[in-house]
Amino acid sequence: MAQRVSFTEFLSCGECPVGSVSGCAKGSRCPLVDRRRPAGTLLYVVGEPVETVWFIKYGAVMLSRAADDRRGEGTPWAVRRRGSFLGLEGLVRPTYLDSARALTDVTLCGAPRTDVLQWLGSTDGGARVLLEGMLLAQSADTPRRTNADGSALERVAAWLCESSADNSVLTLPRRVVAGLLGMQPETLSRCLAALSDQGALRVTRRSIEVTSRDKLESIATGA
C-alpha cells in the first residue's frame, strides 16, 4: 500500500493523496488533470454552475463572497493554499458559493464534478456520509460578517434577508447573533430598533418578524 503523505508537502501526482488513492504510481489514471494559471486569474465566480472541482497543487487562492453587488467582488474572507480543494460545494449543490482568485501563480488539478462523485465511491460508506454532512453544513452558513462588509445596519438587514426563511434563526440569543455579525449586542439592538422604526420589522425582546423584505433588501445594499 502506498505511504500516505502529508497534505502540505507533496508536489508530484505520485505524492498527491488523490493520485495515490487512484494508484497513479502503478500507472492508473488520476481523475484530476493539471492546469496552470498566473497570479490574479479569476478562477470562478459565485453563482456559476460548478462544473469542475479543483485541487491546489501549488500556490494560494483567495475566496470572496460578494455580500452586495455594488462593492464589486466583495472582501476576501479566506485563503486556500496547496493541499486544499476548491469547489467541493459542487458535490452537494449546483453552484459555487464563492468567487476564487489566484493570489500567486498557481498549479491546479481539476476534474469534472461528475467524475469526482464517481471517484468518491459508495454512497453508503461512513466517510462519504460524513463528507456530505460537512459539505452541507458548510454550505448552509455564511462566513462571519465584519465591518469591512458594510455598516452595522447593512449587515443586520442582509442577515435578516438571508435567514428570515428559517425562523429558528430569529430566536437566537442576541449576543450570539451579534457575534455572527461582528458587532456588540448593544449595536445590534440599536440596528433592530432602527429597522423597526423604518417599518421593516416587528421586534420584541424574544422574536423578530420581517414585515417588509423589500425595505430590508434596499437597506442591505446600501440604499
Place this chain on the structure above:
Amino acid sequence: MAQRVSFTEFLSCGECPVGSVSGCAKGSRCPLVDRRRPAGTLLYVVGEPVETVWFIKYGAVMLSRAADDRRGEGTPWAVRRRGSFLGLEGLVRPTYLDSARALTDVTLCGAPRTDVLQWLGSTDGGARVLLEGMLLAQSADTPRRTNADGSALERVAAWLCESSADNSVLTLPRRVVAGLLGMQPETLSRCLAALSDQGALRVTRRSIEVTSRDKLESIATGA
C-alpha cells in the same frame, strides 16, 4: 438499500444518515449513542483532548474560539444545528478547536473518536481522503476576525503571532489580510506602522518581519 434522507429532517436513528449506513434498521448497532443536554450546557472546551465526536440530532449549538483568555469565552462565531457534526477536527488533530455550548435543549449522539475512525472505513477510499483534506484545511484557518474580537491593533498583533511561523502568509496582499481581519486596508496599514514604531515589527511595503514576539503577544491580549 435504505432510502437516503435529508440531513435536516430526520429524528430517529433509523432515519439518521449515520444510523442508516450502520444498518440500524436491520438491527445493527449504530456507533453513536444518544445523550440529552439542557440549554446552556458547555459541551466541550477549546484545547481539551477530543474523546468524543458528536452529531446533533435536535437543537442548536454555538461555537466560540477564545481569541484571548481575558474575554472569558470569546464571541460566538458559528451556530450548528441538527444534522451537523461536532468535534470532527478530532479525526485529524488531538484537541478541540472550539468551545461548544448548547443554545437550546439538545439531543446529541456521541461516539468515541476511535470508533468513528474505524467506522469511516478504508483509509484509501476517495471520500475518506477528501474528508481528511477538508478537515485539515478547516483546522488550519481561523474564522474571520471582527471588531467584536478586540481592537484593530489587537487583531493584527494576534494574527501576526499565529501566522508568523508561515512566512508565505506575511506576503499576502494587504487588501486580503485586511479582509481576513475585518478591517479596511488603510487601518491595517496604520496598525502595522504602529507596531513597527513600538519595535515589534520591521515592515516594508511587501514584507513583514516579526522582531519581538513578546511585544506582539502582550499587545494582542490587550495590554
Place this chain on the structure above:
DNA sequence: CGTGTAATTGAGGATGATCAACCAAGGTGG
C-alpha cells in the same frame, strides 16, 4: 523612463464601542 496598481499617509467626521442605568421575564424560595 512613463504608467498603472497597490500601499501609505493625512485630516475629518460618522459610526460603533463602552459604561451605565433601566426594564422585561423567568425561576426560586419563603
Place this chain on the structure above:
DNA sequence: CCACCTTGGTTGATCATCCTCAATTACACG
C-alpha cells in the same frame, strides 16, 4: 401567590476608534 434575584435585552450619553475620501509614494511592468 408574591417578593426577590438573576439573566438577557434595551436605551442613553460620551468618546475613542475606525471608516471615508483624498493626495502621495513605492514598486512592478512594459
